[in-house]
Amino acid sequence: MVTPLEIIRKKRAEAVNRIVSKGYLSTIRVYVGMATCEIAAGSKEVMEVFRQAIANGLTDVYLSQKGCAGRCNLEPTVEVIEEGKIPVKYGRVTPEKAREIVERHLKKGEVITEWAI
Amino acid sequence: MEDVQYKMMLCDGVSCIHNQSKELQSAIESELDKSGIRDAVSIHLSGCLGMCNKGPILIVNPGYTIYGGVGSEDVPEIVQSHLVEGKPVARLVIEEDHLYNRFFRIFGDVDFFGKQMRITLRNCGVIDPENIDDYLSVRGYEALAKVLCDMTPEQVVAEVKKSGLRGRGGAGFPTGLKWGFTAAQKADEKYVICNADEGDPGAFMDRSAIEGDPHTVIEGIIIGGYAVGATKGIVYIRAEYPLAIKRLEKAIEDAREHGFLGKDILGTDFSFDVEIRLGAGAFVCGEETALIHSIEGARGMPRPRPPYPSVSGLFGKPTLINNVETWANIPVIILDGGEWLSSIGTETSKGTKVFALAGKVHNTGLVEVPMGTTLREIVYDIGGGIPNGKKFKAVQTGGPSGGCLPEEYLDTQIDYESLAKAGSIMGSGGMIVIDEESCMVSLARFFIEFTQDESCGKCTPCREGTKRMLEILTRIVEGKGKAGDIEKLERLGSMIKKSSLCGLGQSAPNPVLSTIKNFREEYEEHIEQKKCRAGQCVALLSYVVNDECVGCGACKRICPTGAIEGTRKEKHLILDEKCIRCGQCYDVCKFEAINKV
Structure with a gap:
């Protein structure tokens, strides 16, 4: 008989595969905070900027939403993760700032330190 | 953010201090100076990292290399090999796979998160809450599988007892005991309830937990159902949390699809399902007996106890009722062990507590700290102190049921007994910082x-x-x-x-x-x-024009009640009987010519 633990291990492997197939192993992963508080602060519009950028041909970027990490006064937050580098978290991101993050950070690899937390 | 290549986190928890973390810090600093890479590396002290038996702990990011048992003599090798040459020192690296420490791997924001320890919020702000794959990939539902595979219900209850976990809704009743009482009852049906009726003004811990990681709560509830012999779980959540409800619904649906809920869970003969009941936002419905009445369709009013819900609860059946945060601890207790959780915290209070830090602090937000952290560490280290150079006055914990603690209590450790002794309560986790401008x-x-x-x-x-x-x-x-x-x-x-x-x-x-x-x-x-020193009670306040007035007329124009008189270029006058103390003249004056008295 297959035990529950075996089932769960198989399910986990499948889940990881599905995440990877969605591009998780891209060079850059971008997370936009999307809890009630973040949405109230305007994160939906920020998310839309990144979605549009990917629709318009930005490649090698994995975009996902996340819950609230607790940085209330700095919301909306956007996190940019690259393997082997210190993660960069941007606070109080507006659609304009998001567009600039796309242009400068995601496309040219420049960390915009003055907006980072 | 500094422009650094490496961030080091040095555990500053109590037992690591015994293991000389301070000496280690100065050793690292001088070694960095020697190598000339001081500016490329930042060192942060963190709260307990939960690996005390292997301390002192040093974590190097990026890469999330954990060094254990580090002594000053090891420092030159770490600095040279890891930080200069980029090769981690293999002989000191330890492998730790606690659920919670995933969190540090991806968080660069160490000033805010350094003193925190995220157990129940370990996935909040880390995974996509609407995607069960994300949760599965971080060992999601493994605790459930483990329980169904290797543990009897009695063993689960024993494990929770061993952890020392106490109710996070505020009262702090030992969770394991509560589970034991419900499990001991003989009945044809039993229920488990998750109390997500968060009502304290300024508190948002439960909402964030559910919005950020709904599956953890559901997994905890299923395990609770197995432990006490219930077949049905109910999440009672307020209707004013639409996004939390939506994510919870999605999570329940996904869990059903994967066979974590429903009949014969994961191929065993254990069946259990969860449904959501919406509360209409009455504060009293957070009280367990009132909550049960509300679910039954009656008016949300409490009743005398005993009998306690564990004996006679929902529809007269034995009912286990716990708060969101308590439930979120369960998968961790099962996977990392009750003993591990009980190694964190103080004598009487184990594990961590989530607080919604608000009010007059730089960093407002959701924080999770090990029990035993002091209020000062939360307000100043995590919260970053009081903004605008104002003076700290008090910290309010426990919302409408709690109390205000002034400066002399700032070094109070956070646990149920210490806070009660100081005259406040732990409560569900509201924490409001008050400065001198509040009455x-x-x-x-x-x-x-x-x-x-x-x-x-x-x-x-x-x-x-x-x-x-x-x-x-x-x-x-x-x-x-x-x-x-x-x-x-x-x-x-x-x-x-x-x-x-x-x-x-x-x-x-x-x-x-x-x-x-x-x-x-x-x-x-x-x-x-008849004086309010904070200048907040409007009835005890008057506005007066002083000699700085140049007669510009700005105050006169903005006054909504025409309470200011005066001709141009001459000193104006505020008529006290007409003034409604709105303060607009005070704000608009460019010459500081209006005093609050």
Whole structure:
């Protein structure tokens, strides 16, 4: 008989595969905070900027939403993760700032330190 | 953010201090200076990292290399090999796979997160809450599988007991005992309930937990159902949390699809399902017996206990009821072990507590700290202190049921007993920082107004008593306080505490009593001198024009009641009887020519 633990291990492997197939192993992963508080602060519009950028041909970027990490006064937050580098978290991101993050950070690899937390 | 290549985290937890983390820090600093890479590396002290038996712990990011048992003699090798040449020192690296420490791997924001320890919020802000794959990939539902595979219900209860976990809703009843009571009952049906009726003003821990990681809570509930022999779980959540409800619904649906809920879970003969019940936002429904009445379709009113819900709860059946945060601890206890959780915290309070840090601090937000952290560490280290150079006055914990602690209590450790001893309570996790510009009498009045409004009306002390207290406080802040009012408040307060039916009434006077205890002089000033030192009580405040006035007329133009007179280029005058103390003249004046007195 297959035990529950075996089932769960198989399910986990499948889940990881599905995440990877969605591009998780891209060079850059971008997370936009999307809890009630973040949405109230305007994160939906920020998310839309990144979605549009990917629709318009930005490649090698994995975009996902996340819950609230607790940085209330700095919301909306956007996190940019690259393997082997210190993660960069941007606070109080507006659609304009998001567009600039796309242009400068995601496309040219420049960390915009003055907006980072 | 500094432009650094490496961030080091050095555990500053109690047992690591014994293991000489301070010496280690200075050793690292001098070694970095020697190698000339001081600017490329930042060192941060963190709270307990939960690996005490292998301390001192040093974590190097990026890469999330954990070094254990590091001594000063190892420092040159670490600096040279890892930081200069990029090769981690393999002989010191330890492998730790606790669920919670995933969090540090991806968080660069160490100033805010360094002193935190995220157990229940370990996935919040890390995974996509609407995607069960994300949860599965971080060992999601493995605790459930482990329980179904290797543990009897009795063993699960024993593990929870061993962890020392206590109810995170505020009262702090030992969770394992509660589980044991419910499990011991013989009945054809039992229920488990998740209390997500978060009602304290300023508190948002449960909402964030559910919005950020709904599956953890669901997994905890299923395990609870297995442990006590229930087949049905209910999440009681307030309707004003639409996004949390949506994510919870999605999570339940996904869990059903994967066979974590429903009949014969994961191929065993254990069947269990969860449904959501919406609360209409009455504060009293956070009280367990009122909550149960509300689910039954009756009016949300408490009833006397005993019998406790674990004996006779929902529809008269044995019912296990726990708060969101308590449930979120369960998968960690199962996977990392009750013993591990009990190694964190203080003698009487184990594990971590989530607080919604708000009010006059730089970094407002959601924080999770190990028990035993001091209030000072939360307010100053995590919260970043008071903005605008203002002075700290008090910290309020426990919302409308809690109290205000002044500066001398800042070094109080956070655990159930210490906070109670200091005159406040742990509560569900609201924490409001108050600076010198807030009036303690108004604050107490605000909370009494809240509880008075939310009192269900069933028992007289709470219904009538809070009303009388509110009347007295209202007249004090309006400058009509009388001698003897403070004593009357104290008498009423202690009476309400002793004679109310449920927790709402029993704790309602706390904000008043604790502010009288710690800030009695402010009450006296309001009553005797008709003065509010914080300048917040408008009735005790007048605006006057001083000699700096150049007669620009800005105040006169903005005054909504025409209370300011004066000709151009001459000093103006505020007519006290017409003034409504809106403060607009004060804000608009460019010459600091208006004083609040």
